[in-house]
Amino acid sequence: MQKNDCDKQSDENLANLTLKDQDYFNYIIERYENKLSRYIKRIAGLNQQDTEDLLQDIFIKVYQNLNAFDSSLKFSSWIYRIAHNEVISHWRKNKTRPQFVGGKEIEGFLHNIDSGLNIHQDVENKNLRDDIEKILAELDLKYREVLILKFLEEKSYEEISDILRKPAGTVATLINRAKKQFKRKAGKMAVKFN
């Protein structure tokens, strides 16, 4: 199959094709390498080398478990779930608290979270960005994770439910609590959003 043809294939089809021919796995890696790398950095705040190592482990796990993929799920939810589990087990193994990596990503975060928190965007303000990074780094992992999935990865409630293996209602509650904790921390750190 030509590369162009593969580009038109759905993730689910590529997963099925990979089971017949290993070479199709290249296309899955191509599609998700950057997305997952970004997600790992956002959630775990690892350096480039560690991120790459973890990424390899994730794709190996994806390959080994392709037959477990449930077609009633979105493939992206399934692959993010594996990434999430690997990050958590990496975190437990190394007992390091995941750190949030901000930088330019804060813009997207602010843009998306704006409606939820009534934060007036002022993303050009470097101090504000630094403050938000600090607040996010301070949040409990479970809250930071849902905020990242919702406002940075732009996943729906249903997708977050599938990724974190939690009921959709619990996800909604977590997001609400995460927003409240975000506001509280901002208050404590005397960060004001205009």
Place this chain on the structure above:
Amino acid sequence: MESTKEKIINKIKETELKPRERWQFQLREFLVWFGLSVIVVLSALAFATVIFNFANADWMMRRQLGLGMGRFIFMNMPYVWLLILVGLIGVFYYAFRQTKNGYQYALPLIAVIIILLSIIFGWMSHRYLMSGRWIESGAQKHMPMYQMMTRPRQAIWMNPEKGLIAGWIISEYKDNEFKLSDINKKSWNIRCDKCLIRPEVEISKKTRVKIIGQKIDEYTFEAQEIRPFFSGKGVMKEKF
């Protein structure tokens, strides 16, 4: 320099990795559901034993013993089986979450499902199989710890002074008399000249009974009423 993609593909090729077979995942799912079915059966049996214990409580004796309703229920509450039931609900929740779509359901819903299943199957097994009776009797016979824990409930039947004793019949019924070994293993001559013997009771060796009557002397008891030890259908003969 190798890209991440190349590294992954090379690793797969070098280590000759293969996707795990589909049947392995199906087997895992099957085992989880099988485990869940076992938990449902166990919790139904525990619930049947709870029903049996409540049904078998001596409600008619409450006034005679001068106990308030609250105290009587507190005394007769089958704590062990209720604790086992709560434990099984916890295990069911954990196992249910391991199924393919189990995570989509919240704890209260899963708890309601297992409680309803326990009630339905528990009531059926109590009603048609008398499973509660067999489990309670088996636990009392084979588990000394359980026997100790349920002793306070039986204590009212270790009261010859108040006209209440219970135990195992250890002799043939002859000339309106038989011998009984009470819960404390003390031997009594039971007289039954004008006593009422409940239809469920068969006066024969190894039968467990409860007796209401009057203490005559240290070893003799005049029965007014002989009841089955466990109420309900059927006669229980047990080894002791």
